[in-house]
Amino acid sequence: MSTESIFQTHLVLGYVAWLLCFGAYILPWLTSMDRVRAHRAIAALHSFRFFGLVFILPGVVGPTLPASFAAFAAYGDLAAGLLAMLALITIRIRPVFWLFVIAFNLVGMGDLVLDYYHAIQASLPARAEELGAAYAIPIIYVPLLMISHVFAFYLLLRPQPKAIQALAGEAAVS
DSSP, rough: OHHHHHHHHHHHHHHHHHHIIIIIIIIHHTTSSOOHHHHHHHHHHHHGGGGGGGGBBTTOOOSOOOOOOHHHHHHHHHHHHHHHHHHHHTTHHHHHHHHHHHHHHHHHHHHHHHHHHHHHHTTTTGGGGGGGGGGGGIIIHHHHHHHHHHHHHHHHSOOOOOOOOOOOHHHHOO
């Protein structure tokens, strides 16, 4: 089996596994809470995206990992992670919190889409061994990030159920 086939198989199976896990465990948990708590949980996950800087760390990735992919992926992840941290820090200032929630999701999803584009342009699937120790990031972590961004946008766009609104109102009063 070629490097490209293995990488593509891993990537598809990463999405399948996370979709199954998300549907069975994460989705019911997130939908049981109010929007602020759900977005706070998603932001907590994305706050670890600073780890994407590993794509430009010599000795972790191969020396010939295409810079067109590595630098953009590294700094895009860092930006998304910092915005997610700012969302977490500003949780008590709701208008600012929502601004950062929208920002980290837009920047984060944009980063992932552009990373896929840059990876294809650089023929990265056929050269996946150049990812070195960072190979697990696009296979295991990126599918979860993408799925959580899609769900975050769903949460932002759907009307809040009345039962959860009432519970959120009661929690705010207490």
